[in-house]
Amino acid sequence: MAAIPSAMDRPHFIGIGGAGMSGIAKILAMRGAQVAGSDAKDSATAEALRGLGATVHLGHAGEHLAADASCVVVSSAIRADNPELAAAAERGIPVVHRSDALAALMDGSRPIAVAGTHGKTTTTSMLAVSLSTLGLDPSYAIGGDLDVPGSNAHHGGGEIFVAEADESDRSFHKYAPEVAIILNVELDHHANYASMDEIYESFETFVGRVRTGGTLVVSADHDGARELTKRIAGRDGLRVATYGEAADADVRVLRIAPHGLTSEVTVVLDGEELTFTVSVPGRHYALNAVAALAAGVALGVPASDLAQALRSYTGVKRRLQLKGAAGGVQVIDSYAHHPTEISADLEAIRGGAGEGRVLVVFQPHLFSRTQELGVEMGEALTLADASVVLDIYPAREDPIPGVTSALIIDAAAARGADVTPLHDKGAVADTIAGMARPGDLVLTMGAGDVTDLGPEILARLES
Structure with a gap:
């Protein structure tokens, strides 16, 4: 069993139920640490x-923090006035950012770190599942559950460790991967990045963390990724392997043939053609699989x-996850929240919708x-036949005057989209039931608690 870093043998996690935090907590518990923590709800x-x-x-609450806690683990979402954080300061207990905790867990392994504005969870999951299928028993930490709650992480007996590398708060600068994947580079996380130049600088720092003799796997199709590749060209001790449909890609995609909710992908790798099946729909998921292939x-x-082995990946929760069907209508959940992700998921689903x-x-x-x-976002929603737009999910942010869902609704309506504002989340199930017909596909879409509406919609469709 891998050793537990001494500072984390009795860790306390604030927000232990979160996607990133729970994975680290799980690995530490599997390694024998005495893990504790708190979360807002069960x-x-x-x-x-x-x-x-x-x-x-x-x-x-401050009393949740045990007297013998060796450290307190936090994410960037934890506010400075959290009572457990205050208790840690009063008692002199070290505070560790989750990225430092994850970096410590990867020590002694052969890490693959998956970065990019979109697709990290899917690509990390594809690697975790396929390497496990091959009996390599990797450790992994993913930003979403594979199949059941708590399946977002694993402490494996193999030498490979696959992890998401989050750029949102620059925490991916903490990792030192043997192989880094960069799927795409776009401006996002506007509270932390003011310009594309800052984004490029941040990704360049991440690339600089790749171990000497290591490999950067990077998209040859995405404009931002291509620009980044130019900026890091000529770095000593770094092998760069590009992938994609571009003619100059090192791992070139010749064909992506959709077959309902799966795709058949043909690539040229080291001069030889290789064809395989991706068991989830859409071009962007097929390209994620090619990135995973190149990294492995x-x-x-x-x-x-x-x-x-990549065929054994059948999806991750909240990434075009089928929640069920009722009255001839399928309900699917999507984590998409950035315009590029929204467009990609809608295009993928459109291919499997048939006449619906x-x-x-x-x-x-x-x-x-x-x-x-x-x-x-409004422009992306024009790819749907009809949309219901809810109020903004604030997550960690306070409201900004004048910023409401109307920005999205007006943009979509201006382009002729059928879009309905809905301020009462409790009315969604009835609204959708009044709109849907047999053969339709319904997507609950966003990174907030919209995911909870799938079962409610299905129940209403059945009634």
């Missing part, structure tokens, strides 16, 4: 952690074996993102 993820021996408190090959995994319509329940995520990208 969840299946919290229960899964309890099953591993962790202590999970509900709500935030960079670590020495045979390409033909990995290509076949695509109906969207969209919940904008963050005031800052809506302020900067609201018009583009």
